[in-house]
Amino acid sequence: MTAPTAPSDSKSFFHLHLVSDSTGETLNAVAKAAVAQFEMVHPVEHIYALVRGPRQLDRVLRQIESSPGIVMFTMVNDKLRRELETRCRELQIPCIAVLDPVMQVLGAYLGTERTEKPGSQHTLDAEYFSRIEALNYTMAHDDGQNLDTLEEADIVLVGVSRTSKTPTCMYLANRGIKAANYPLVPEVPVPPQIEALESPLVVGLVASPERLMQIRRQRLLSLKEDSQTDYVDLDLIRSEVTAARRLYARHGWPIIDVSRRSIEETAAAILNLHTERLAPSD
Structure with a gap:
């Protein structure tokens, strides 16, 4: 399925929604690295951290609906993920789970399932x-x-x-x-x-x-x-x-x-x- 494109007159500025169930540091770093590869474009960033429940996600969805753009997310809760992806499909805007390809390869190689633990990389170890x-x-x-x-x-x-x-x-x-x-x-x-x-x-x-x-x-x-x-x-x-x-x-x-x-x-x-x-x- 081809991702929808932004209108030609809005390509220099676009809304970028970054949705995370943790601090958002990983997601922000990935987004900045990706956007840096495109010249003459400027993201208007909307950052949502610690999105771990329906009430928080509802606030995010309202913002996405009022300012449509690309959505990138890192969330491990399947119910919240599905709701976010479903609403983005309805709005016909791209929705990218940035860690999924890495998690899938790791899971297949290691022969184990991931844990649904938000922000596990930030544990006090x-x-x-x-x-x-x-x-x-x-x-x-x-x-x-x-x-x-x-x-x-x-x-x-x-x-x-x-x-x-x-x-x-x-x-x-x-x-x-x-x-x-x-x-x-x-x-x-x-x-x-x-x-x-x-x-x-x-x-x-x-x-x-x-x-x-x-x-x-x-x-x-x-x-x-x-x-x-x-x-x-x-x-x-x-x-x-x-x-x-x-x-x-x-x-x-x-x-x-x-x-x-x-x-x-x-x-x-x-x-x-x-x-x-x-x-x-x-």
Whole structure:
């Protein structure tokens, strides 16, 4: 059956209804990843979380009826699912159960039935508390803090200013990785605690001097500060990057260029390095 299409004059903006019986994080991530593949379209998102009963679903259906568009959902209750799908068919709008293909393959391969437990991935298990511990550690070791306990880190990021050290560390912490970072500052010696690290994976972050200058200028403008400082001098930034690369090379630390990488891409590359480091050697 071919999915109905939106009128041609409404394709740049469309209503996207995201219905979940849990927090909606998984569904939101899938929706954003899918929509990002289409240029010149802008979803008007309607997000409904913790939809676990008829009263909540009725509210959702009224909203869908008043603003028809694509419906994506993650719900395990069969009765609620059927009601949502039936109403969408009546309205002649697409209704997509985003996890069904994955669940079907897993069920067939494992030879077992799924459990009808909403939000089971968010249970308070050991992995959850490990992420909380990692977040606490990462926040306490941001921007060169608490150098004496850096050996407890899984990963330490080193880099000059504006190489996305802090947001990358926070992303890694959300994956259960204890991540710390240290900022390289011109004319300031690297402390011995950094030079002597053995247990953590130390990764050097760099970016092109031109890209750094652009980001630093934007940062100064956002702070309403004078943009004519050494902080944005291109020649001095080149010297910073060169000195950073020499430091990384001296210690044999892997280098990642973040010039055109998103935080997610940088974190993925770091996680790959971490996995390779932990893998047993032949």
